[in-house]
Amino acid sequence: HENESSSSTFAFGFLILLIILIPIFSLHSSHPSLENLLVLTVATEQTDGFERFMRTAKEFNYTVKVLGLGKEWKGGDVARTVGGGQKVRWLKKELQKYKDRPELVILFVDSYDVIFASSPRELLWKFSRMGHRVVFSAEAFCWPNQKLSSKYPAVKNGKRFLNSGGFIGYAPDIIGIIQQWKQKDNDDDQLFYTNIYLDKVQRDDTGRGRVRVRNVAYDTLPIIIHGNGPTKLQLNYLGNYIPTAWTHDSGCGICDDDLFYLGDVPLPIVQVGVFIEQPTPFLEEFLERLVSQSYPTDRLRLFIHNNEVHHEPHIQRFWDRHRRRFPNARIVGPEENLEQAQARTMAVELCREDPTCDYYFSIDADVVLENPDTLRILIEENKQVIAPMLSRHGKLWSNFWGALSPEGFYARSEDYIDIVQGKRVGVWNVPYITQVYLIRGMTLRTRLAQIGLFSQQGQDPDMAFCRIVRDQGIFMFVSNRDVFGHLVSTSSYNISRLHPDMWQIFDNPMDWKEKYIHENYTKIFEDDKNTVEQPCPDVYWFPVLSDRMCDELVETMESYGQWSGGGHKDKRLAGGYENVPTVDIHMNQIDFEKEWLKFLKQYVAPVTEKLYPGYYTEARAVMNFVVRYRPNEQPLLRPHHDSSTFTINIALNNKGKDYQGGGCRFLRYDCRVESPRKGWSFLHPGRLTHYHEGLPTTQGTRYIAVSFVDP
Known part of the structure; x- marks a missing residue:
């Protein structure tokens, strides 16, 4: 996907060699003509670099207007320190001549260290394709004030920081920028442009950025996107961004839409299904966190399935302490010899068959919910199916997949790492969730009423559940808007020890x-x-x-x-x-x-x-x-x-x-x-x-x- 927001779209161009350009203002739909191109540069001396620049300009038939030739340079030693403001002053004076030329495209470039590599026609074609009114060149260093680097929008590809050595745009917009110059000749021109770029109001005159998808086969930007059959999952992925669902500038643009705020009215009744399917470290702490949620236990119905004899004493101690909180709880132990799919079906049925059950909350024993508001947060997100994002400490292993392979197993989506590491924050439509999730009770009694959720031949219960929910056209979301906790690893847990934790x-x-x-x-x-x-x-x-x-x-x-x-x-x-x-x-x-x-x-x-x-x-x-x-x-x-x-x-x-x-x-x-x-x-x-x-x-x-x- 591409982002039309001025702060986060970075495109390739041939302004100065093969540089990457930062778009400043958008959008302009018309295709500029060669007659409407003005090329400006500044040079006080005809150095070798200047002569090379002019030679390449002549070879491609550029007409260049040179400002300052033969005049005294008062802009400081820009090769060693800050400076260059004199260039902006000369530009400010020159551009007054073109304030009534809205169709004019102005290209400004330095001359001593610049060469042209292609024609004006290609330059204008690429500029028009970028769809922005002003585009600056970019570089790898935040000069001259590195403290401003944190204020720059993040980019996925290319260089991040503005470079004042080359920019192109329509005359009214360029003039609007240049007219703000009130500094001295030896002040820094790059800092001047940088401060304007970092001013979001000026940078983004279209308000909130929009995301577009590019059809790479035909190199087009579709207006309508149809994802049918097996491409539905890709459409779900794109829907996480298009048009304003998430952008680099604004983050999640729809996360606060349609929330269900829990007020002082009686809270929804939640059936909680707890599953201990394997030996799991820190189980006693896990059980205690169930009652430490900031949700009244009289609005919870508890079901526990324990498949491990090792954990029977832990559950018994928990039950001895908290049985009064859950008078209608049901505990199914290893003596029942239930398959995992059977146990999960049993828990879901308790909610599905109870018209007063508003939500079903499933949680496995390897989930550490450190956020006591988790249940409230998930309910307020107002989704049919939603999971809190959790990962193992310091690992990329999480409780969701961002994509599926053709065989229906794990595949890493382009945004998976950023979501797990919290670099992109939002509520994400994903094809697979596991270990902990919330389902709306009404969804269980309507769209999922006649369906076994955990049994499909040849698939584990988690894979079966996600496949069935997807097939019903129900979106599964994972939220990383809050820090919820993490997952514990069970791989090395040796219960032959007295205290394996x-x-x-x-x-x-x-x-x-x-x-x-x-x-x-x-x-x-x-x-x-x-x-x-x-x-x-x-x-x-x-x-x-x-x-x-x-x-x-x-x-x-x-x-x-x-x-x-x-x-x-x-x-x-x-x-x-x-x-x-x-x-x-x-x-x-x-x-x-x-x-x-x-x-x-x-x-x-x-x-x-x-x-x-x-x-x-x-x-x-x-x-x-x-x-x-x-x-x-x-x-x-x-x-x-x-x-x-x-x-x-x-x-x-x-x-x-x-x-x-x-x-x-x-x-x-x-x-x-x-x-x-x-x-x-x-x-x-x-x-x-x-x-x-x-x-x-x-x-x-x-x-x-x-x-x-x-x-």
């Missing part, structure tokens, strides 16, 4: 952080004086792990159970000898070292670099382990240095509740920290200065996680 720091880093990093961790970088404590010289104390992470790490270690004996001989070490032994389990014994090192690099290293300015760490650590202290096992640790540049020591349980005693003493300073806080870490130098000991645990069991960093 702990291993998701690589595949699902945002969810891992939310669950396992202390809620006050980010305050370290906002207000370290009130968040980070220094109980002893160069010993820092800060929050890093959540209670949940502490508990699950301890439970994982106890489930593994192979605690060391606390003796000096240790076959786990390269030398087989531990100088200061503890009763511990190494992270690599539970296959967690890679994840722990990622944690150190992502969350401990930034704190270290903030608290010890000038020291930069790669967070390398060979010794990463959980220590267990018990009065009858190993209650304390004798004075020692750590084999590290710095050490972290994270308390994994609560003093006074889980154990008595414990703590750490730094002998050089005779400084004790006797009340460790769960989830908080000590950070202190390991060698030379911070000789320390572990104080006796007198009752219960104390757990700490330790890493010797940068050994």
Whole structure:
């Protein structure tokens, strides 16, 4: 597609070699004649460049009027700095002669560094085909004020920034621009034109830009576009833009049309279908988000299909907490042995057969809805079928396809990446949506009343659903007007582990952080004086792990159970000898070292670099382990240095509740920290200065996680 808006259409021309031109004002339909072309240039000296310019002009029969020849140049050293305003002043004076020539086309070009490559006839033909009243040449650099670059409209192809060395347009429009010059001779001409171009009122005298489609086979701009049969999907794609649905200048031009605003009247009743079809990380958090939507639960009807035995305890805990909110909920477990298509049909039927059901909202367990207004937003968009746009963190994998292959599978549309990355924002008609979507209840009871939505031979339920909806001529939309959340990855989820979410720091880093990093961790970088404590010289104390992470790490270690004996001989070490032994389990014994090192690099290293300015760490650590202290096992640790540049020591349980005693003493300073806080870490130098000991645990069991960093 092409955009007729003056700010976002960029066409190719032969003004100056093969340059790309920026259209300023549109439109002019007549074809200018050769007699109505005036070529102007400025030259104070007949340099070699000027002679070359005139030679090429003569070869193509251009008639050039030269301004300033033999006069003193007062426009500054434009080869080195800003300047060139004298050219505009001369133009302003000269153009007064042509103010009554509306049919006249004026071409202005520099002369010292310009050659003609084709005829006036081709120049005028290409200018008229561009359909704009003024066209400037373009370049790759925003000169002379780079701060203005963000104000330029985006372009898909070619150069983006205005160049004052060449422009063409109709006399009234060129004169209208030039007459605004009131600066000095040594002021910058390019900045002058740039400021006019960036003034949208002047740039776009047609109001809102329109998008056109070009027929590349015949190189025409159709007035009517007919998309029948298999071309309907392409027509849907074009309809996302034509004529003013979306433009680079204005963004979405129709997104606020026909919205359905939810007022104070009773909200629509929504049947929610939840589908847990595979082992999915962070399921408990997913379930809690269902009740955190800013939508009253008395207007929701809940259906849950769980196909995984692993998730039965999670659902039971959720149900125990929230059963009163959903008195009519229906939960179907793995014992029912339902196929996915059957389960989805069962949920849809609950809405289809209930005349009070206004909407059906389908959501899969790998959807993270961080926006609590998602349901309200989708309802207010007032579409028959609509999905919120979601993608995996840092990936292009999303819950929609912008196009289909001839076989009906995924194909990448031209705008897919821009939509996923939020560079184009709107409500998009697409051929495929999955994982989360809203359907109007009336649509289920009318146009989709007698149709099985999820069963087609040889197709998965999501493919079948989209195919059936498309075949009924119902548009499916995806909205990225708001940030709704993201998708979690399930590919590496290993439910053979006791707490498999702990291993998701690589595949699902945002969810891992939310669950396992202390809620006050980010305050370290906002207000370290009130968040980070220094109980002893160069010993820092800060929050890093959540209670949940502490508990699950301890439970994982106890489930593994192979605690060391606390003796000096240790076959786990390269030398087989531990100088200061503890009763511990190494992270690599539970296959967690890679994840722990990622944690150190992502969350401990930034704190270290903030608290010890000038020291930069790669967070390398060979010794990463959980220590267990018990009065009858190993209650304390004798004075020692750590084999590290710095050490972290994270308390994994609560003093006074889980154990008595414990703590750490730094002998050089005779400084004790006797009340460790769960989830908080000590950070202190390991060698030379911070000789320390572990104080006796007198009752219960104390757990700490330790890493010797940068050994």
